[in-house]
Amino acid sequence: MSAAEILSRARYWGFRIATAESCTGGMIAAALTDIAGSSDVFDRGFVTYSNQAKIDMLAVSPQSLADHGAVSEVVAREMAEGALAHSQADLAVATTGIAGPGGSEFKPEGRVCFALARKGQTTRVETIDFGALGRAKVRSAARDHALALLAQSMA
Numbered sequence: 725m726s727a728a729e730i731l732s733r734a735r736y737w738g739f740r741i742a743t744a745e746s747c748t749g750g751m752i753a754a755a756l757t758d759i760a761g762s763s764d765v766f767d768r769g770f771v772t773y774s775n776q777a778k779i780d781m782l783a784v785s786p787q788s789l790a791d792h793g794a795v796s797e798v799v800a801r802e803m804a805e806g807a808l809a810h811s812q813a814d815l816a817v818a819t820t821g822i823a824g825p826g827g828s829e830f831k832p833e834g835r836v837c838f839a840l841a842r843k844g845q846t847t848r849v850e851t852i853d854f855g856a857l858g859r860a861k862v863r864s865a866a867r868d869h870a871l872a873l874l875a876q877s878m879a
Contacts, residue, residue, distance in 0.1 A: 735764065742816040744819075746820040749773065768811050783810070804817060834856050837851045
């Protein structure tokens with residue numbers, strides 16, 4: 725589903741959208757705001773690349789970061805829920821991952837954790853290992869998956 729179709733569905737359901745992005749660096753917000761008229765649906769985007777930004781802007785727990793690391797489903801959940809709490813949105817999607825180059829034995833390059841928070845519902849979290857595709861391809865794949873999560877939440 726295209727960004728335009730996601731915005732159309734959000735308009736139909738009366739939803740506002742926020743994004744909380746780390747590894748995608750605003751690419752999800754850009755995809756949505758590239759569409760004329762998106763301002764009636766898209767509320768705001770948080771680009772929280774550093775751990776401190778996650779804490780300051782989204783109220784991610786320093787303990788969660790210490791215990792699980794930034795690239796974790798726990799932190800992705802807190803990012804999405806923080807985006808809801810700090811916006812006028814009804815839906816928030818979050819990404820945190822390792823676009824590369826680099827990674828480790830436990831958190832390989834291409835791993836991205838996602839969360840989708842919707843007011844009144846349980847937050848959905850998942851991790852996808854896209855593999856060492858290269859930084860640009862991992863980031864694009866993460867953007868596309870986050871958009872798909874938004875689309876699925878309004879199906």
